[in-house]
Amino acid sequence: MNPPDLNLLITLDALLSEGSVAGAARRLRLSPSAMSRALARLRDTMGDPLLVRAGRGLVPTPRALEIREQVSRLVQEIETVLRPSEQLDLLQLARTFSLRTSEGFAESFGPALMARLRQEAPGVRLRFMQKPNKDSQPLREGLVDLETGVVDESTAPELRSQALFRDQFVGVVRTGHPLSQGEISAERYAAGDHLCVSRRGLDRNLVDDALAQIGLSRQVSTIVDGFATALALARASDLIATVPQRHTAGLRSGMYTFALPLATPEITLSLLWHPRLDADLAHRWLRACVREVCAEPLPGHRAATWTCR
Known part of the structure; x- marks a missing residue:
């Protein structure tokens, strides 16, 4: 059975409302x-002359x-569905959003x-998800609503x-580490355990x-896959x-x-x-x-400064 032509519903509404072919x-x-x-198509489809x-x-x-x-009523509902949304009632919004981010x-x-x-939309829940990789599939499949990351050549082009x-x-x-005392030169920084x-x-x-650009190198003794792990280890050691x-x-x-006592490029989180x-x-x-919260100064946040020598 072929699906019905929904355009006929709009035509039928016009005919029944106007009561004439010319008016419709x-x-x-x-x-x-x-x-x-x-x-004629409506009469054939519905098996009724409709207007005589x-x-x-x-x-x-x-x-x-x-x-x-x-x-x-059906035509009005269809028009409501197809009409662009014009307003959002945040107090009535009940929805769960998934946000995938890196540690920190x-x-x-x-x-x-x-x-x-909580202040603007108390019915909204936010689910933070860890970002183990840069795979765009969760966004494509609708498993994730939003994601933060650095845009590069591996980012899916349609995003x-x-x-x-x-x-x-x-x-x-850690507090009390030798580098927490005195001036930190590039040499002192590079000589540590990283x-x-x-x-x-x-x-x-x-x-x-x-470091290589200024003729230095560092010793990396531990490799981890996230910032939280790195900071937890540094907190409990001399790393x-x-x-x-x-x-x-x-x-x-x-x-x-x-x-850092050396020039490193900034990154842009998107x-x-x-x-x-x-x-x-x-x-x-x-x-x-998210944009406005990220634009606000973090509590106790102070940009690091140094003098290069």
């Missing part, structure tokens, strides 16, 4: 002959009178974001993105490139962790943070989502919340 044609901006052909001639005009059949209000983001920005959501903030790398050691954060298990990153400053602000409490959610009003609102 004007309403739908069709020619009278096109409307007559549509009425009485003198100079047309009158509805009992079947037409029976369904007239139902047809009008939830600890640094989660409290302010959750407070914002939408917007920059959240620029970040710089800093060194972090951690390297790499999801792929690499023992070299942009810090090593920066030196090098991590993004703003991204890990919530993880470095009670530790000694210092500006918000990513799939284009199918681009026009969703609730999703737009959440994206704005």
Whole structure:
């Protein structure tokens, strides 16, 4: 059985409302002959004449009178579904959003974001998910609503993105570590025992490139796959962790943070989502919340500064 032509529903509503072929044609901006052909199709589909001639005009059949209000209601509902959303009632919004981030983001920005959501949309729940890799499949499949990350050549080209903030790398050691006293030169920094954060298990990153440019190298004795693990190990040992400053602000409490005595490039953390959610009003609102929270100064956050020698 072939599916019904839903365009006929709109035509039927116009015919039953106007009570004439000419009037329905004007309403739908069709020619009278096109409307007559549509009425013939409706009669054949429904097995009822629907409108019959009485003198100079047309009158509805009992079947037409029976369904007239139902047809009008259905057409109004269809128009409501197809009409672009114009407003969002945040107080009535009940929805769970999934946000996939690297370690440190939830600890640094989660409290302010959750407070914002509780105030504006108490029925919204936020589910933070760990980001073990840069695979875009969870966004494509709708398993994740939003994701944070650095946009590069591995990012799926169809994804939408917007920059959240620029970040710089800093060194972090335990309180009482030798580097927490005195001036930190590039030589002192390079001579220490280092951690390297790499999801792929690499023992070299942009810090090593920066050191090589000034003729230095460092000893990496431990490789971990996340910032939280790196900072936990540094907190309990003499290892030196090098991590993004703003991204890990919530993880470095009670530790000694210092500006790197060498020039390393900044990174830009961005918000990513799939284009199918681009026009969703609730999703737009959440994206704005994340952007605004990330733009606010973090409590106790102070940009690291140093003098190069």
